[in-house]
Amino acid sequence: MAIKFEQVNYVYPSYDGPAFSALKDINLDIDEHGEFITLIGETGSGKSTLVQHMNALIKPTSGSVTIYGIKIEHDTKAKGKVKLNPLRQRVGLVFQFPEYQLFEETVLKDIIFGPKNFGVKEEVAIERARQVIKHVGLSEEYLSRSPFNLSGGEKKRVSIAGILAMEPDILVLDEPTSGLDPKGRDSLLELFMDIHKKLNKTVIVITHDMNTVYKYASRVLVMNNGKLVYDGLPTELFSKDNIANWNLDIPEILDITYQLEDKYNIKFPKVPASLQDLYELIKEVIL
Amino acid sequence: MNIIEIKDLSFSYSENLHALTDINLEIKRGEWISILGHNGSGKSTLSKLIIGLLKADKGEIYVDGLKLSEETVHDIRRKIGIVFQNPDNQFVGVTVEDDIAFGMENLCFSQPEIENKITEYAAKVNMLEFLKKEPQALSGGQKQRVAIAGILAMSTDIIIFDEATSMLDPKGRSSIMKYIKEINETGVTVITITHDMKEAVLSDRIVILKEGRIIACGDTIDVLNNKSILNSSNLELLLPLQLLHLLEENHQSNEKLKDILWRLSLNK
Ligand SMILES: Nc1ncnc2c1ncn2[C@@H]1O[C@H](COP(=O)(O)OP(=O)(O)OP(=O)(O)O)[C@@H](O)[C@H]1O
Ligand SMILES: Nc1ncnc2c1ncn2[C@@H]1O[C@H](COP(=O)(O)OP(=O)(O)O)[C@@H](O)[C@H]1O
Ligand SMILES: [Mg+2]
Ligand SMILES: [Mg+2]
Numbered sequence: 001m002a003i004k005f006e007q008v009n010y011v012y013p014s015y016d017g018p019a020f021s022a023l024k025d026i027n028l029d030i031d032e033h034g035e036f037i038t039l040i041g042e043t044g045s046g047k048s049t050l051v052q053h054m055n056a057l058i059k060p061t062s063g064s065v066t067i068y069g070i071k072i073e074h075d076t077k078a079k080g081k082v083k084l085n086p087l088r089q090r091v092g093l094v095f096q097f098p099e100y101q102l103f104e105e106t107v108l109k110d111i112i113f114g115p116k117n118f119g120v121k122e123e124v125a126i127e128r129a130r131q132v133i134k135h136v137g138l139s140e141e142y143l144s145r146s147p148f149n150l151s152g153g154e155k156k157r158v159s160i161a162g163i164l165a166m167e168p169d170i171l172v173l174d175e176p177t178s179g180l181d182p183k184g185r186d187s188l189l190e191l192f193m194d195i196h197k198k199l200n201k202t203v204i205v206i207t208h209d210m211n212t213v214y215k216y217a218s219r220v221l222v223m224n225n226g227k228l229v230y231d232g233l234p235t236e237l238f239s240k241d242n243i244a245n246w247n248l249d250i251p252e253i254l255d256i257t258y259q260l261e262d263k264y265n266i267k268f269p270k271v272p273a274s275l276q277d278l279y280e281l282i283k284e285v286i287l
Numbered sequence: 288m289n290i291i292e293i294k295d296l297s298f299s300y301s302e303n304l305h306a307l308t309d310i311n312l313e314i315k316r317g318e319w320i321s322i323l324g325h326n327g328s329g330k331s332t333l334s335k336l337i338i339g340l341l342k343a344d345k346g347e348i349y350v351d352g353l354k355l356s357e358e359t360v361h362d363i364r365r366k367i368g369i370v371f372q373n374p375d376n377q378f379v380g381v382t383v384e385d386d387i388a389f390g391m392e393n394l395c396f397s398q399p400e401i402e403n404k405i406t407e408y409a410a411k412v413n414m415l416e417f418l419k420k421e422p423q424a425l426s427g428g429q430k431q432r433v434a435i436a437g438i439l440a441m442s443t444d445i446i447i448f449d450e451a452t453s454m455l456d457p458k459g460r461s462s463i464m465k466y467i468k469e470i471n472e473t474g475v476t477v478i479t480i481t482h483d484m485k486e487a488v489l490s491d492r493i494v495i496l497k498e499g500r501i502i503a504c505g506d507t508i509d510v511l512n513n514k515s516i517l518n519s520s521n522l523e524l525l526l527p528l529q530l531l532h533l534l535e536e537n538h539q540s541n542e543k544l545k546d547i548l549w550r551l552s553l554n555k
Binding site: 012014020041042043044047048096097099137149150151152153154156157175178179180181182183184185208210211249252253255256259260263275276278279282283286287 | 300324325326327331372373375424425426427428429432450453454455456457458459460482484518520521522523526527529530533534539541544547548551
């Protein structure tokens with residue numbers, strides 16, 4: 001087991017006003033291999049708070065998170081046996097706002113910062129930067145640009161490149177596709193899928209896009225008001241009436257499918273997994 | 288009558304970075320226009336030029352008959368509200384309430400009016416219970432909702448939304464879109480910058496940018512169905528239209544099916 005949450009509660013401290021309880025009794029196991037997980041839920045439901053526990057950026061108020069055998073609790077201090085640096089290399093977290101991750105003079109320096117910090121030689125890190133910048137859909141020329149003078153989507157891509165260059169064992173991405181153009185969104189999701197398949201790594205993606213969940217996820221987690229209310233297969237999730245209760249949307253493929261069934265008063269023999277599937281079904285049943 | 292006119296506008300951030308080239312665009316009063324295009328195509332740059340945050344190298348911008356210049360920029364900014372792509376760029380106050388008030392204060396609204404509107408608009412974006420919180424203590428989508436409330440409360444003639452709903456959950460997003468439609472119907476001119484074709488569908492007209500140039504500008508329904516133009520700027524057809532194209536390419540469609548898929552695309 002790579003990451004284990006046991007009865008995790010998290011309360012954001014507050015100097016005035018009431019403290020805010022953002023996570024409530026979370027129990028969760030995440031495998032190092034073989035999972036493509038999507039994490040969904042309303043705005044403010046606790047998704048970002050949850051994933052920041054996965055590399056000990058924040059510590060549970062009560063309960064524990066065990067990351068690669070290291071147990072993180074409320075009073076865990078980073079000293080002696082407990083070294084957080086290796087954890088942060090193994091669990092790579094891309095923030096929701098790229099601005100939180102970009103601080104160097106050039107894109108190159110930003111991308112090599114992580115790897116160098118974890119002991120990778122400068123030349124090796126630079127070579128990685130040359131590769132990953134292309135993987136996120138930007139040309140090598142961007143390496144000499146200032147990260148602050150980029151468009152929103154370009155910043156997002158650079159922040160993802162920085163984590164990819166660390167070559168973490170588990171990749172956690174907080175809304176990586178918000179702000180990306182549709183082609184960029186698809187090619188980055190394919191890239192994450194590739195990393196997951198070829199290197200057998202676990203990838204966790206926070207998203208509001210149900211099409212992404214439907215197309216890529218092998219497992220889906222749903223947060224609602226600080227609680228983990230669903231942990232299972234996407235198909236089951238969308239077959240239940242959970243959709244209405246949790247402010248979820250229905251994947252577009254299913255929406256079109258159900259509308260067609262309705263308009264033609266028919267039932268397709270199966271639920272389509274892709275547009276091509278639906279096309280075949282239409283040929284078979286409607287035309 | 289055009290509320291915004293842009294003539295032969297060009298802008299470079301540096302010698303070899305031409306962000307916009309020869310932009311010509313007229314926006315009618317009360318129109319809702321979407322600006323689409325790949326990352327880095329110049330959408331945010333264009334919106335910053337319109338409000339005078341950046342200065343064009345060449346060309347002119349007219350807002351409500353006024354030519355944008357150092358003398359007029361203040362008057363022009365009173366007519367345009369802009370929700371920035373990154374909500375953090377908009378936050379200056381200590382609490383959510385301060386941030387919603389900020390724009391209205393700049394427009395010299397009276398104190399009682401400001402107070403009323405804070406509650407009115409916080410309610411519209413579903414953020415009433417957060418008024419006393421620090422903006423930094425909000426989730427991404429909550430920040431976006433606060434940014435939207437602050438700009439809506441200013442009740443300007445023109446509002447620009449630069450990917451303002453990108454981090455909202457689906458229900459939150461559609462309630463904001465519904466609200467944008469409402470204010471547009473009362474005569475407010477709306478410019479939405481987005482990557483989401485489902486949002487673009489709601490507007491009257493679509494402009495597509497590619498590498499700083501306008502490559503398409505036309506009625507939503509026409510641009511929406513132009514696969515090659517969309518693809519050339521990293522965009523995609525709406526899913527029902529993708530299906531329709533697939534069917535038609537294989538000579539498999541019929542009128543009824545076509546009608547259903549178009550209705551689904553247009554949300555009707
Ligand atoms: N402050 C800046 N300094 C220098 N170059 C910039 C600056 N801001 C943007 N650019 C560059 O100008 C071009 C247009 O950027 P702009 O932010 O307008 O794109 P955009 O269409 O809004 O993209 P996105 O969809 O990613 O938000 C890009 O090539 C970008 O790298
Ligand atoms: N630094 C903070 N201080 C206090 N409350 C916070 C802070 N960050 C987030 N919160 C609150 O915790 C809840 C969960 O936030 P978050 O995990 O960012 O949500 P999500 O990522 O699901 O949108 C929200 O109600 C938010 O307002
Ligand atoms: Mg979040
Ligand atoms: Mg932009």
